[in-house]
Amino acid sequence: MKDELEKGIRRLEWASTHMKVLAEIRNRMVSERPLDGLRIGMALHVEAKTGMLAVALSEAGAEVRLASCNPLSTDDSVSLALRDHYGLEVYAKKWETTEEYYRNLNSVLDLKPDFLIDDGADLITMVHTERKGLINKVKGASEETTTGVVRLRSMARKGQLKFPIISVNDAHMKYLFDNRYGTGQSTFDGWMTATNLLVAGKKLVVAGYGWCGRGIAMRAKGLGAQVIVTEVNSVRAIEALMDGFEVMPMMKAAKEADMIITATGCKDIVGRRHLETLKDGCILGNSGHFDNEISKRALEDYAGKPRRVREFIDEYRFPDGRKAYLICEGRLMNLGAGQGHPVEIMDMSFSIQALSIEHLSQHYREMEPIVYNVPIEIDDYVASLKLKTMQVKIDTLNIDQRKYMAGWKEGT
Ligand code: ADE
Secondary structure (H helix, E strand, C coil), X not given: CHHHHHHHHHHHHHHHHHCHHHHHHHHHHHHHCCCCCCEEEEEECCCHHHHHHHHHHHHCCCEEEEEEXXXXXCCHHHHHHHXXXXXXXXXXXXXXXXXXXXXXXXHHHCCCCCEEEECCCHHHHHHHCCCHHHXXXXXXXXXXXXXXXXXXXXXXXXXXXXXXXXXXXXXXXHHHHHHHHHHHHXXXXXXXXXXXXXXXXXXXXXXXXXXXXXXXXXXXXXCCCEEEEECCCHHHHHHHHHCCCEECCHHHHHHHXXXXXXXXXXXXXXXXXXXXXXXXXXXXXECCCCCCCECHHXXXXXXXXXXXXXXXXXXXXXXXXXXXXXXXXXXXXXXXXXXXXCHHHHXXXXXXXXXXXXXXXXXXXXCCCCEEXXXXXXXXXXXXXXXXXXXXXXXXXXXXXXXXXXXXXXXX
16 A cells, blocks of 8 residues: 555656646746635546646635546555545445446536536536536536547537536647547557557557647557558548558458457447457457547447456457457556556646636626637747747747738739
């Protein structure tokens, strides 16, 4: 237990050392205390970088409660250290049952939070369904991920959203780096830990060519895989082709794949008809938010109960003797088996989060119950801080150039 606590403290320290943008924001917030007296309920992946966001918000004056937004993504050492060393209220452990998962989200909501920080929108959804009594208490929320934003935009379109949301996911300083370079690297962190197998020379199918899929395909290519992309969007399919990847339907790709990684945000990407044609030994993994991209029902219907063959790998045996392997029960492999996105990436994403919550706390009264983008000033500010922490300087336009860019007469 003492070793586990020490480990958690060190992991948080390591994250803190490398979250230089958040450190600048945190320093200001410690002295200004812009969140004094506010209660913030958080459902995020409980690991070191998230821990530092929670610490920053608490130092900014807020009372914070944290649960995990996924039953498999908690780093227990960090959870322990946040509780015992930093004195935060954390309700999360690795390998939660579905019941424990919802109990923990409910514990966060028992705080009666003023603001929510969500990843995947389960917490926000609960306030709109079984915890409706909190609707008048919650003043606004921020959402971290594509899947969550898709759900919340659907609620807003149907007029069902009851408080304003800031879509952190749509900030440039989030999706361009977190979704692409973050998922690109952390997916293979998960792959290496889960399988200890080689990527080079394998046929790797990436399902979905959104920002996450682009990142995964790019890194897979760098590791020596032969990459095949599947898509439903024609523009993205062309982009994948021109980025140098093969593009084909999943039905064809499944026959060729040594490994399939899903990152679509949609369900049943790998279903029964694909399983029937998979090559023996194919490894299936998911980096999308929910565990429904690779159909576990189809796997169990076809193969029966799996056998755990490594810490994060289940083996399914099909009636004809072929085997398929599923990483992390189809949950996000980058957090289930890996350590999540690299620290410097989450530094940017969580800086946007901290500033978005501050913005909500100042402006919620004028805001409608719709999904807002992160104000461009916050995006630009985080970009400038990031450059500063990287000690990179860039050019600026002179007055004449600014006039030229604002004008319309050619060549003057
Ligand atoms: N670490 C904390 N939150 C994360 C997220 N949404 N994706 C990857 N790593 C994370």
